[in-house]
Ligand SMILES: O=C(O)C1=C[C@@H](OP(=O)(O)O)[C@@H](O)[C@H](O)C1
């Protein structure tokens with residue numbers, strides 16, 4: 001009977017699988033494959049009679065033998081699952097036998113270079129049916145008794161085909177490992193050995209080395225008696241198979257030595273920092289390491305997601321109906337959070353931030369500055385401490401800076417990086433890679449910066465250091481706070497004065513915060529001016545709740561019946577309140593309470609009650625003041641009586657997705673009448689059904705259709721919602737708290 005945990009392969013197309021070596025890996029592979037019936041027969045080979053008998057007795061294999069030549073006769077696939085240095089002898093034996101041309105040979109060794117070289121020696125050439133492979137899975141336990149059919153499930157298996165490996169052979173080995181539930185990838189031999197030296201071989205060496213070093217000291221009994229969690233966690237892998245690891249280190253000598261030398265050098269510096277009491281250095285290493293480790297966990301988690309959620313498609317299920325009531329505080333403002341990290345890093349002294357948005361976009365900004373040597377503690381419950389390095393204290397990052405989904409990070413950071421002495425490369429995710437960067441590259445080049453972009457001005461951006469900047473005046477062709485802010489930041493590094501004129505007012509957080517850090521900025525109507533030669537002085541920042549996140553709940557409480565919601569401590573900077581003005585024009589019942597000023601930004605509690613909305617022509621001057629809120633305003637328009645017309649909003653087409661097109665498609669699916677315009681949309685309010693819509697990885701689209709469910713008559717399935725955490729990590733929790741029925745669709749989770 002087929003083990004339910006195992007993926008099943010419907011047809012038995014292959015005859016005999018021979019696994020040489022009934023150790024942990026070989027016997028686990030046999031145990032995983034046998035129930036799938038991918039092969040009619042699974043045969044084990046081992047030099048130890050006992051292992052053969054146990055493998056048969058445990059039902060791991062159909063049969064087992066000590067006679068290699070007899071076993072591999074008529075084999076379709078041979079897997080060498082023996083220690084790395086033992087493979088050569090077996091390859092030599094195989095080379096002497098008359099194996100069928102179609103017989104595929106593969107292995108499981110942790111070092112690939114040595115295996116390929118051994119095959120070359122044994123055969124005198126690299127056979128086309130040879131597919132080197134490495135399952136990245138293991139356990140401290142060894143031998144056939146430790147066989148575990150689930151050992152490879154959700155683990156990576158790396159194939160390192162050589163230049164002449166036949167496609168058919170590669171497919172066969174891929175199929176073998178996929179059938180165990182593994183995640184199969186290809187890599188070249190050198191990259192494999194280099195990466196594994198760092199991520200696997202080095203940690204094992206350290207674990208073996210540490211245990212041995214402690215064990216041979218005279219006071220070892222005392223030490224081990226008190227060795228608690230840290231020792232246990234760090235040295236778990238020192239219980240691994242010594243022969244196997246002996247072989248691995250000797251086989252991957254050069255790559256391991258290189259990694260060891262780099263670590264040695266870092267440890268010498270760390271030692272010195274402890275000896276000299278250099279807290280700044282130590283905190284820097286520990287905060288960076290902790291962040292890197294968390295980042296690593298996310299990557300691992302995402303990998304698991306990919307396994308269980310079909311290509312990372314996180315689907316929200318928004319069930320129809322509900323009322324919206326209560327009192328909530330949405331997370332911190334994204335624009336202000338980004339700027340706090342940037343200016344805090346470039347300031348002199350220690351900046352404390354409260355209310356920081358712990359969303360992926362703002363975390364990407366923290367990571368970027370950590371990469372450039374800034375020590376940043378947190379975020380922890382919205383609190384971040386930044387040890388500023390001054391305007392000229394950034395260091396070259398160790399590699400490209402990855403800013404994920406965040407346009408604000410990439411564009412603002414470019415202004416800062418153009419003024420540095422070192423080169424940088426800025427990269428982002430698939431959505432960001434499609435967004436226009438010429439809007440900042442062009443004026444920065446006019447200032448003297450050297451910036452290279454990919455085709456059509458898209459990321460990645462390469463920003464060359466050491467090119468002096470000179471202030472310019474720039475008439476911005478579009479209303480964009482990101483472009484304005486980028487140039488003001490570059491202006492701090494440019495000779496003379498830099499000024500920008502904007503065609504319409506956009507958010508002014510950069511201007512306000514620069515002044516808050518004591519850096520003079522002049523604003524005269526549409527023109528903003530900055531000059532170099534001043535400094536930023538550390539300060540305390542309280543980030544208000546993000547009005548762009550509050551907007552989802554403003555629309556929610558407006559369109560749902562019998563609703564009354566208070567949104568606490570929301571930033572109501574006049575360059576951000578377009579959404580309130582537009583909703584009020586539509587007839588929304590919104591009032592601002594307890595208006596106050598906190599750290600240079602206006603804040604209020606916003607009370608919203610259900611209202612019957614009506615369609616309007618959106619005044620064009622409000623467009624930049626509500627630029628991020630249009631997706632959810634389109635939902636308000638769909639629930640309103642009559643027609644809503646939006647023009648002058650072409651910028652919506654270059655956000656995380658084309659927000660005009662994608663919203664129009666989703667609304668049409670829900671049965672709403674829409675017409676797209678080059679620079680806007682026409683929406684006729686009416687009843688909404690349900691159905692499947694796509695967020696195209698855009699956080700605001702996913703949240704907007706979640707809100708739509710309050711007035712839908714059927715469930716709405718919102719595909720591609722995984723990016724909600726970029727700006728609003730606890731969105732689903734708050735939805736549940738106020739009475740909306742939105743959740744991750746359980747059916748799409750394995
Ligand atoms: O400066 C900022 O923080 C932002 C400016 C806006 O972008 P544009 O400048 O491209 O309009 C906005 O859409 C974005 O979410 C944040």
Ligand SMILES: C=C(OP(=O)(O)O)C(=O)O
Pocket residue numbers: 361405406407408409628655656700727
């Ligand atoms: C456009 C947005 O952000 P960014 O440009 O930073 O990606 C947004 O949050 O809606």
